Amino acid sequence: MLQVKNLTFAYQKTPVLQAINLTINPGENTAIIGESGSGKSTLLKLLYGKYDLNKGHIFWNDTEILGPKHNLIVGYDFMKYVAQEFELMPFITVEENIGKHLSNFFPEEKKERIDELLTVVDLTAFAKTKVKLLSGGQKQRVALARALAETPEILLLDEPFSHIDNFQKQDLRRNVFNYLKEKNIACVVATHDKEDVLGFADQIFVLNNESIAAQGKPEMLYKEPKSALVAAFFGEFNILNKTFIYANQLKIVNKSDLKVTVKKSYFKGSYFLIESLLEGQTIMFEHHAELAKNDVVYLEISK
């Protein structure tokens, strides 16, 4: 179990995180979300022991995670960290990178392990390719596989799928997160992307103003976002009667008190996002068809 107690940290004079407390159980998938600059990457680096805390403690079971003041070499065997910049060895192949820290004592087991991980990240065809010849997304896959090679107990992932194109992202995400669950590997994922969270995270921590502004299961935060920051993470929203209402929770009816005038329709694939005005306030809602500018329609909230 990872336990963070009263963690406080500043870069020189810039405070980034104040009195953070959190607990992550073995095998649990935890998402850290928050605006750019809210300290997500910094928190992951602190969990990894990259910097010394100003105050507080971090424990993985009975081992205290300590920073460079106490450790010559950053990091612990039970924990792996995949940074935004992947720090791979460019002049050796994909399989050599993945197997870099695996023992050569049992070459067959080593090969099987590498093959298994190549399958998880769908890079089997590139096993013998030198890393310097890969695209950004392919390098990100190698970094993920390398972090999994020694089966850590906890994996720290900073925007793990940011370089992967949408075409391949869905599959890779499912493969990696299912693999982590199968092996009971806990993970902490810093992300901007709700797709990394919904359907995968067991819990979410929202960072804002140097602290944890909200925490809970994805369903709970989605259904009852207590702030615009949380609502915005999940999608387009409106504030009606001081309540956050997602664009997909408004539907057109014959008559209601919510009479809006259409301004613009945006094609979104399976629906249109409609921008409209309600007495000067912009209201966003979803509709199956395009609506014409200046159409007047009535809306109802359907949660």
Ligand SMILES: Nc1ncnc2c1ncn2[C@@H]1O[C@H](COP(=O)(O)OP(=O)(O)OP(=O)(O)O)[C@@H](O)[C@H]1O
């Ligand atoms: N090495 C550093 N030295 C000084 N300040 C830093 C350093 N790294 C980050 N910061 C500052 O700390 C704050 C938090 O940065 P951090 O990268 O942790 O945010 P983030 O939430 O991960 O952002 P993003 O989503 O854009 O990656 C920012 O104000 C940033 O400018």
